[in-house]
Amino acid sequence: MRSALVGALIVVVAACARPTSTAQQAPPTPSPSPTPTTPLALAATAPFHTGEVGVAYAPVALSATGGVQPYAWSVVAGALPSGLTIGSDGTVSGTPTSAGTFNFTIQAADSGNSTATIPGSVPIAAALSASLIPACATQCSVELGCVSVCGAFGAQSGGVGPYSYALTSGQLPAGTSLSGLTLTGTFVGLSGYLNFTVQVTDSFGATASVGVTFWMYDHISLASAATCGPIFFRIGCRTTLGYSGGIPGGPPSVTITGAQGNLCTYNAAGALTCNPTTAVPSGFTAVAGGGAVSVSVAGDPNGAYHTYRGTVTLVVVDQDLCGSNSYCQSNVAVVTVDLNGG
Numbered sequence: 001m002r003s004a005l006v007g008a009l010i011v012v013v014a015a016c017a018r019p020t021s022t023a024q025q026a027p028p029t030p031s032p033s034p035t036p037t038t039p040l041a042l043a044a045t046a047p048f049h050t051g052e053v054g055v056a057y058a059p060v061a062l063s064a065t066g067g068v069q070p071y072a073w074s075v076v077a078g079a080l081p082s083g084l085t086i087g088s089d090g091t092v093s094g095t096p097t098s099a100g101t102f103n104f105t106i107q108a109a110d111s112g113n114s115t116a117t118i119p120g121s122v123p124i125a126a127a128l129s130a131s132l133i134p135a136c137a138t139q140c141s142v143e144l145g146c147v148s149v150c151g152a153f154g155a156q157s158g159g160v161g162p163y164s165y166a167l168t169s170g171q172l173p174a175g176t177s178l179s180g181l182t183l184t185g186t187f188v189g190l191s192g193y194l195n196f197t198v199q200v201t202d203s204f205g206a207t208a209s210v211g212v213t214f215w216m217y218d219h220i221s222l223a224s225a226a227t228c229g230p231i232f233f234r235i236g237c238r239t240t241l242g243y244s245g246g247i248p249g250g251p252p253s254v255t256i257t258g259a260q261g262n263l264c265t266y267n268a269a270g271a272l273t274c275n276p277t278t279a280v281p282s283g284f285t286a287v288a289g290g291g292a293v294s295v296s297v298a299g300d301p302n303g304a305y306h307t308y309r310g311t312v313t314l315v316v317v318d319q320d321l322c323g324s325n326s327y328c329q330s331n332v333a334v335v336t337v338d339l340n341g342g
Helices: 002-016
Strands: 041-044 057-065 070-076 084-086 092-093 100-109 115-125 128-132 139-144 152-156 165-171 176-181 181-187 193-202 205-216 225-228 237-244 253-266 272-277 285-289 293-299 306-323 326-329 333-338
Touching: 041 115, 057 100, 070 084, 128 205, 139 306, 165 176, 165 293, 225 237, 225 293, 237 333, 253 285, 272 306, 293 306, 293 333
Parallel strands: 139 205, 225 333
Antiparallel strands: 041 057, 057 092, 070 100, 084 092, 100 115, 128 152, 165 193, 176 181, 193 205, 237 293, 253 272, 253 306, 285 293, 306 326, 306 333
């Protein structure tokens, strides 16, 4: 019994007497930085494209490959168009607020201190707009019977083509059709006014509208004939031809389109010798105003003892330009001139 207790005590003492180690434990070895399997590189899923002020820019997604994820995106040179930003996923999006061409460089940085860049250039068009031309600010004035060069009514700017045009209210004048912001064809039908609205749509779906009033006036018309002859020999003559229609405003001009007659001379014995001529009688004038063309022919054309018998043809021409060097003009009128006297 005693020997057993002695043995147990020895075991306990031996356990208590085991020396405690004073050596410090070594710190763990840090894990090495991840090594990319391929170099960092950037690409765009679609090329940068044209945008328009006020129209949402179709997003362009940039992607990075290789390197060590995650990636951080930033613009390191130049600037994106105002209103556009690049997101944490590398997507460029937004709504442009100013026009111009914007050049920039985008960088992606990975978690292993590697970087890669991609250049970009984005043209931004001004917002689509449409307005009336100055001649149509109040109304477009045209004459019935005049051709399509009279039909321009609007101008547009900005936007991105191609463009489409649609009549959204009102109706077009008879005889015309819509071609952009111009009416083509010949104005026919009744005089009076029409209001209509045309909408322009560009390739991005942006729209602009312009409302216009067209006032159609009767075509300018001139009395077809008149006679001018004095009561006595060697006395000049006067006559008038009425005109109507045309666009109100300044009086029309008068254009002489031809003459055909005989210039005659009396000799001392009273014999009359005549020679054909296509010249307008000397001193012939024609002035329009107040609804009439006043014609005046001087006596003794081309000198004393001369007389003239023949015709002069003329037209009146409106003063509103109908296109490049094109004005509306009347029918031809014939003035018969006989200066032989009664």
